[in-house]
Amino acid sequence: MNPSLQIMAAQVDPGLFDLPWDTPIAEWPEDIIAALPRGISRHTVRFVYLGERIIAVKEIGERVAYREYEMLRDLGRHDAPAVEPVAVVTGRSTADGEPLSDALVTEHLVFSLPYRAIFGQHQRQDSVRRLIDALSVLMVRLHLLGFYWGDVSLSNTLFRRDAGEFAAYLVDAETGELYPSLTTGKREYDIDVARTNIIGELMDLQAGEILQMDVDAIEVGDTFVQRYNELWADLTQTTTYSANETWKIAERIRRLNDLGFEVGELSMSRDKGGTQVSIQPKVVDAGHFSRKIMRLTGMDVEENQARRMMNDIEQYRATHFKSSTPQSIAAHEWMTHVYQPAINAIPRELRGKLEPAEIFHQLLEHRWYMAENAGYDIPSDQVIASFIENVLRNKPDEQSFIGKAAEEVLGPDTSDMSGMAGYFV
Known part of the structure; x- marks a missing residue:
């Protein structure tokens, strides 16, 4: 191993030292490369097996690598939706002593897809709206944290399925900056770049x-700006109500919850006439239902999946317990007798199709459609069998989205692309 090689990480995996750092990553052997779909990038990126994990290795300058590593760590401390940094590798050189670019290493986000791969699966036109909604929510969450992105795009984002919608994750913080709060000018610049x-x-x-050519790209860009502005206003604006309209306060809180945010504190004040009440969310965090599911079941799932699970838990409690039964007890029984048996019934070879929470969500959807068509409830074993044969077997494997799928999505020239647009651009 090159004696000048240095690996900086919070926790160093010994396997990192065994990777061929004395070779440009574009020439690394195929037996360690995970053939994930990649797009056009200004950096060379490879996805590499590290034990049972997959990591993303990006060749980049030393200063930028350290800066992005620290930025991703800062975002992680704020629980921001972003990839997790693993290490910075410096001091690389060939066996002949020729210097090589330094590298940033991040975790691969399992069950995630770049936007090009999503459209390559022949998604419906509605996928455009869902991706735009996911990106607008991501931008709002980052801006609330004081994060200025500087290079917002679909390419710099990864998407995971979330109960029929998509959840977006930042994968490139190279141009990002973190402030106590963002100025309007920086937010508007980010929005304009994104559009x-x-x-x-x-x-x-x-x-x-x-x-499809009938998708108006300019209209989609304008819709993104509108969606972002509406969401930002819902989360930050001060609203004034008449004293006899205080019911609207609860209505607004529910709307914020529906958007995936929870109001932690409200600021209210009356004017001199005592007829007005002002309300402004002071502390807002995403993940209202996700935190509930985590607290009740220990599962870490996306927000819309969690909302659907909570609905199913409440339905289970209503039909199997007294109304006074604590939610925690009902959730435990639901996990034991509903969720886990359903997931265990999925054949092992099909479990990589979707993550477990998304499988369960789609199973609930299938159960509802079968009952609607039949006019009565269908036994669980029949629902699961039908779901496996008619839905799950026909889906692509999204756990790593490797091999032939990459070529089908991005064409036969994927091996010539120097990086993955969904990770680093």
């Missing part, structure tokens, strides 16, 4: 005949 990039990326998909 421009979204329009360009969708037009690129259309040029490659991946996205």
